[in-house]
Amino acid sequence: MTQNQQSRRATPPFRADQVGSLLRPERVKLARQQRSAGKISADQLREVENEEILRIVDKQKSIGLQAVTDGELRRAWWHFDFLENLVGVQSYEADGGIQFHQQQTKSHSVKVISKLGFGDHPMLEDFRFLHSVAGTHVAKMTIPSPSMLHFRGEIDKQVYPDEAMFFRDLAETYKQAIQSFYDAGCRYLQLDDTSWAYFCSDEQKAQMQARGLNPEALTKWYAKTINQAIADRPSDMTITMHICRGNFRSTWISSGGYEPVAEILFSGLNVDGFFLEYDSDRAGGFEPLRFVNRKDLQIVLGLITSKTGELENRDEIVRRIEEASRYVDLAQLNLSPQCGFASTEEGNLLTEDQQWAKLRHVVEIAEEVWK
Numbered sequence: 035m036t037q038n039q040q041s042r043r044a045t046p047p048f049r050a051d052q053v054g055s056l057l058r059p060e061r062v063k064l065a066r067q068q069r070s071a072g073k074i075s076a077d078q079l080r081e082v083e084n085e086e087i088l089r090i091v092d093k094q095k096s097i098g099l100q101a102v103t104d105g106e107l108r109r110a111w112w113h114f115d116f117l118e119n120l121v122g123v124q125s126y127e128a129d130g131g132i133q134f135h136q137q138q139t140k141s142h143s144v145k146v147i148s149k150l151g152f153g154d155h156p157m158l159e160d161f162r163f164l165h166s167v168a169g170t171h172v173a174k175m176t177i178p179s180p181s182m183l184h185f186r187g188e189i190d191k192q193v194y195p196d197e198a199m200f201f202r203d204l205a206e207t208y209k210q211a212i213q214s215f216y217d218a219g220c221r222y223l224q225l226d227d228t229s230w231a232y233f234c235s236d237e238q239k240a241q242m243q244a245r246g247l248n249p250e251a252l253t254k255w256y257a258k259t260i261n262q263a264i265a266d267r268p269s270d271m272t273i274t275m276h277i278c279r280g281n282f283r284s285t286w287i288s289s290g291g292y293e294p295v296a297e298i299l300f301s302g303l304n305v306d307g308f309f310l311e312y313d314s315d316r317a318g319g320f321e322p323l324r325f326v327n328r329k330d331l332q333i334v335l336g337l338i339t340s341k342t343g344e345l346e347n348r349d350e351i352v353r354r355i356e357e358a359s360r361y362v363d364l365a366q367l368n369l370s371p372q373c374g375f376a377s378t379e380e381g382n383l384l385t386e387d388q389q390w391a392k393l394r395h396v397v398e399i400a401e402e403v404w405k
Contacts, residue, residue: 042404046172046222046272047307047334047368048100050400053276054176054224055112055374056105057381057389059086066379083108084163091167093390098397101174101222104164105376110142112226112377113178117144117187120207121151145188150203152210158218165219175220176374179227179275180208180263181256201259208263216271224274224309229256230299231279231311234290234318253298261304276309278336278373279316291318300325307332312354313339313372323361333362336372338396343388351399369400 043049065082068074087104094102109115118125128143157177165173183204194200215223229252232238239249264273277299279290292299292310299308300323311317312335326333335358337351351369358367375382375389384392 042100043368046101046174047274047309047332047370048172049368049404050099050397051101051309051334051368051370052094052099052103052174052393052396053278053309053336053340053371053374054103054106054174054226055109055376056090056103056107057376057384057386058105058107058379059090059386062086062107063379080108087164088167091164091171094393095169095171097390097394098401099171099393101172102164102168103174103176104160106176106374108160110379112176112374113182113186114142114144116155116157116177117183119155119157120183120211121153122146122148122193123150123183123187143186143188144183145190146183146193146200147190148193150200150207152207152214155211155214158214161215161218161220172222173220174222174224175215176224176226176276177211177215179225179229179256180204180259181227181229184252184256185229185232197255201255202262205259205262208259209266212264212267212271212273216268221270222272222274224276225260225305226276227256228278230277230295231290233295234292235279236290253295257298257302261302264304272306274307274309274332274334275303275305276373278311290316292322293318296322296325300331301327306330307334307368309334309336309370311336311372312358313337313341317372320358320361323358326362326366329363329366332366332368333358334368334370336370338369338371338392340371340373340375340389340392341382341384343384343392345391345395348395348399348402352403355403364404369396369403371396 061082065074065079069076069079087107090105091102106112114125117123123144124147125142125144161175189200212223233249233253242249267273310333323333335355337354338346355367371392
């Protein structure tokens, strides 16, 4: 590509970026088991986590990434750990787990039992630690989108008999969360949201309708709530959204291109960027990107899979970026894996060395494309 685009962006998302979660090191897995069995204290577990987070942050820096995460090493789930620590939300052991393609997660879920709010959330301290070790790199925080509490949680109808009241309080809760993370030093926040991919799947929409849900109405509620939640964010804070079709033990849930939600996403949501799954034909083509009508909206193409360890052909990835640039200016495009490497503590089916090779691959291809 003979473009004169700079290889590095000063603000996130970056030319070479990442979604967030990383494989849990064996030390962390063992320490969590020991803590569960009462063999070590919470402080001892946290010390192990601190040491491993410091190690993986140094590794991300050495690879050439501009943004570093804590790999979500302190979490069991990408979403439940955050949601269950909101005021008014409680975790519980569900009858069954979330069904993926030939796999099912552990049984766990959340329910809204009282009015929503944001208090002294433990992930604020988690971010402060990451921020303290990030140095000159950008510390990236990832949390589930507000949509996920409604999409995955149960809501007590006696607490919220009116749906509008629930979404109003949900937006306000997230508004407080965003300000709290900003006050803790966060300037790069990502909202992870799988619901939009479900709206792209005829099969999943049929299942929603069978549960009495109206997918079209939900897309409007979710978009409105997200926009309300982020409306007052500080001008120097970047908020992106990551959308994928499921990621558990290298499996997936839904299939379908972005066309059904492209206009409401790319023309209707006021985020600063989207991390989009594009590592397989299950995500469809780049045509829906034609709805990107803002010059300040960044699109991060998830062309590198986090589900397997084999490295993608570099020329093929470059060709696909070039194809996407027919719909969105190259200056608005970036590259990342399609998802994290461990949306849950079990992690995907590849080695830690393969994980680092994948992220290095992202950096090297980005340096070639945006030079």
